[in-house]
Amino acid sequence: MGKRKTAFCCQQCGYDSPKWLGRCPGCGAWNTMVEETVRTEPVRGGTGGLAGGRPPVPIAEVEVADMPRFATGSGELDRVLGGGIIPGSMVLIVGDPGVGKSSLTLKNCAYVAKHSGKVLYVTGEESVRQVRLRADRLAAIDDQLYVLSETNLEVIEQQTMKMNPKLLVIDSIQTMFRPELSSAPGSVSQVRESAVQLLRLAKNNAVAIFVVGHVTKDGALAGPRVLEHIVDTVLYFEGERNAQFRVLRAVKNRFGSTNEIGLFEMRSEGLLDVPDASKLFLSERPMAVPGSVVIPTVEGTRPLLVEIQALVSDSPFMPPRRTADYVDIKRIQLLLAVLEKRVGMLLGTSDVYVKIAGGIKVDEPAVDLGLILALASSFRNRRTAANTVLVGEVGLAGEVRAVSQVEVRLREAAKMGFSRMILPKGNLKNLPDGGSIALVGVETVAEALEAGLE
Ligand SMILES: Nc1ncnc2c1ncn2[C@@H]1O[C@H](COP(=O)(O)OP(=O)(O)OP(=O)(O)O)[C@@H](O)[C@H]1O
Ligand SMILES: [Mg+2]
Numbered sequence: 001m002g003k004r005k006t007a008f009c010c011q012q013c014g015y016d017s018p019k020w021l022g023r024c025p026g027c028g029a030w031n032t033m034v035e036e037t038v039r040t041e042p043v044r045g046g047t048g049g050l051a052g053g054r055p056p057v058p059i060a061e062v063e064v065a066d067m068p069r070f071a072t073g074s075g076e077l078d079r080v081l082g083g084g085i086i087p088g089s090m091v092l093i094v095g096d097p098g099v100g101k102s103s104l105t106l107k108n109c110a111y112v113a114k115h116s117g118k119v120l121y122v123t124g125e126e127s128v129r130q131v132r133l134r135a136d137r138l139a140a141i142d143d144q145l146y147v148l149s150e151t152n153l154e155v156i157e158q159q160t161m162k163m164n165p166k167l168l169v170i171d172s173i174q175t176m177f178r179p180e181l182s183s184a185p186g187s188v189s190q191v192r193e194s195a196v197q198l199l200r201l202a203k204n205n206a207v208a209i210f211v212v213g214h215v216t217k218d219g220a221l222a223g224p225r226v227l228e229h230i231v232d233t234v235l236y237f238e239g240e241r242n243a244q245f246r247v248l249r250a251v252k253n254r255f256g257s258t259n260e261i262g263l264f265e266m267r268s269e270g271l272l273d274v275p276d277a278s279k280l281f282l283s284e285r286p287m288a289v290p291g292s293v294v295i296p297t298v299e300g301t302r303p304l305l306v307e308i309q310a311l312v313s314d315s316p317f318m319p320p321r322r323t324a325d326y327v328d329i330k331r332i333q334l335l336l337a338v339l340e341k342r343v344g345m346l347l348g349t350s351d352v353y354v355k356i357a358g359g360i361k362v363d364e365p366a367v368d369l370g371l372i373l374a375l376a377s378s379f380r381n382r383r384t385a386a387n388t389v390l391v392g393e394v395g396l397a398g399e400v401r402a403v404s405q406v407e408v409r410l411r412e413a414a415k416m417g418f419s420r421m422i423l424p425k426g427n428l429k430n431l432p433d434g435g436s437i438a439l440v441g442v443e444t445v446a447e448a449l450e451a452g453l454e
C-alpha cells in the first residue's frame with residue numbers, strides 16, 4: 001500500500017491543492033475544498049497502468065481477441081451503447097434520484113444473465129431483499145443473476161474474481177469505498193480511486209461494468225464529473241419524475257456515437273423501450289385546436305415527430321407571463337420579438353405558454369419555425385393547416401434558414417401519414433422531391449404563416 005498524505009480536494013470538480021482555498025480554481029465554486037487522504041505512490045509494484053509492466057508492442061501485433069458485443073435486452077440501451085455491451089468496457093449511468101437507474105440496470109442484468117452469462121449486481125444502497133422485490137416487479141429473475149449487498153471494494157473485487165461474471169453492476173459508486181483511504185464514501189478521492197480500481201478490474205478480466213452515479217444539484221456528494229474521464233462511456237438518464245418518458249443520452253462513448261438517444265416509458269412493470277416514439281408522442285394530439293403544431297425533430301440519427309403547444313392569451317399581469325416547458329425560454333422570447341417586429345403581431349400584453357407534449361426536450365434551431373407557427377396560430381386563434389409539418393431555423397430578420405437532415409425528417413413525416421411539409425427554400429434545391437409529401441418552400445416567417453395557417 002502506498003504512503004499516505006492529505007490534500008484539499010474540491011467536492012464539485014475534483015481539483016486538488018496542497019492547501020485550503022476558499023474558492024476552487026478549477027470550477028470557481030466557494031467552500032468546496034475538503035481535506036482528503038490521497039495516495040502518493042501507485043499501487044501494485046510501481047505500475048498504475050493497465051499493461052501490468054509489459055513492454056511496448058507493435059500495434060500490428062496486438063492481439064484482438066474475438067469478443068463480440070452482447071445484447072442488453074433493451075434495443076434502446078443497445079443503440080445508445082453503440083450496438084450492445086463490449087466485454088471489458090466500463091459504462092457510467094448518471095441520473096437524478098428516482099429516475100430509474102436501478103430499474104434499468106436490474107432489468108438488463110436479468111436479460112444478460114439469461115442469454116450471455118453470469119451477472120453480479122452489487123448494491124450499496126439497498127438490501128438484497130429490496131433488490132429481490134424490485135426484480136419481482138420487473139420480472140427480472142434468473143438463475144445466473146447474483147446479488148451482493150456490499151460497499152467495500154476489496155470484497156467486491158474478490159467476489160468478482162471468484163465468480164468471473166460477464167457483467168458487473170455497481171449501484172452506486174458514491175456508496176463504495178476503498179478501505180486504505182480514510183476519506184468518507186462519496187468524497188472525490190473515494191469515488192475516483194474506486195473507479196480506477198473498477199476500471200482495472202474490467203480491463204484485466206474482460207468483465208463489463210455498469211456503474212451507477214448520482215447527480216446532486218447542490219454538489220453535496222462528489223459530482224460524477226471526476227469519473228467521466230476514467231470510464232469508457234457516460235450515459236445520462238433524464239426525465240422528470242412524473243413525466244411519462246425517460247431519455248437516455250450518451251455524452252461520451254469510446255465505442256460509438258454520442259448523438260444517439262434511447263427512449264423509455266415508465267410503467268409499473270418497469271421501463272419499457274419506446275421504439276416507435278413518434279406514434280406515441282402524437283397519440284393524444286388534439287385535432288383542430290389552434291396553437292398545436294407537429295414538427296419533425298432529429299436526435300442523433302433518430303427522427304422524432306413531436307407536438308408543440310402554444311397558448312397566447314390576454315394578460316392581467318404587467319409584465320405578462322412567459323413560460324416554456326422542454327424548450328428554451330430564451331428562444332421563445334427571441335421568436336416573440338421576431339413576430340412583433342417582422343410580422344407586426346402585438347404580443348406585448350399577452351401571456352405566453354409553450355410546451356412540448358409528452359415531455360421531451362427539443363433544442364435544435366430547426367424547431368424555430370414550428371414554435372413561431374404555434375405562437376401565431378394561438379394568437380390569431382386560427383388552426384394550423386391539416387396534415388402539415390414544418391421545419392426551419394428563424395433568423396432575427398424574420399428569414400427562414402436551411403436546416404440539416406431534411407430527408408430523415410421527411411421520411412418520418414411520411415411514415416406517420418403527413419402529406420405536406422413547410423421547409424426553408426434553401427433546403428429545396430438539394431431535395432429531388434418529397435415523395436408522398438408536398439413540399440412548400442418558404443423564405444420568410446410571413447410566408448410560413450401564410451402557408452401554415454388555415
Ligand atoms: N412499486 C412500484 N410500482 C410502480 N413504480 C414504482 C414502484 N416502485 C418504484 N417505482 C418507480 O420506479 C422509480 C424508481 O426507480 P429506481 O429505484 O430504479 O430509481 P433510481 O434512479 O435507482 O433511484 P435512486 O436514485 O433512489 O437509486 C420511481 O420513481 C417510481 O416511479
Ligand atoms: Mg437506485
Ligand SMILES: [Zn+2]
Pocket residue numbers: 010011012013014015024025026027028029032
Ligand atoms: Zn472545483
